[in-house]
Amino acid sequence: MHTSLFQQFYRTVRQIPRGKVATYGQIARLSGHPRCARQVGFALSLLPQGSDVPAHRVINRKGEMAPEHVFGSCDYQRFLLEQEGICFSADGTVDLATCQWQPQDA
DNA sequence: GTGATGACGTCTT
C-alpha cells in the first residue's frame, strides 16, 4: 500500500493509549519524519469525527489544543481529554509533564 | 496546472 505520510501519522496516533496525549513533533518523529510536525496537524484536521484516530489526544508542544473551528468547539476537545483522565494546568493547557505519551520504544 | 496555506517543530543566526 502506498504508505503516505498521513497514513503513517494516523497509524501512530492510533497507538496512543487512553489517558495519554502526544505532540505533533512526537508523532512525526515516531513516524520517521522529525520535521513533518506541520503535516501531522494538517493530517489530523482532515480526520472525520468517526475516525479511528483520537485526534483530540494530539496537541502542540506547548500543551495547547486546536482552535475552535477544528473540532467545532475548543471546550469539546478539553472535555474529551478530561473524560480520559488528562490533567490540565491552571493556564488551561495540558500538563505534558504528567500526561504526555511515553512510547515503549523510547 | 500553478500558487498559497496549514492543529508545528527544530535548526541557525
Place this chain on the structure above:
DNA sequence: CAAGACGCCATCA
C-alpha cells in the same frame, strides 16, 4: 538567552 528562517507534503482556490 531570544528571535527568525526553514522544512515537509497534502489540500484548497
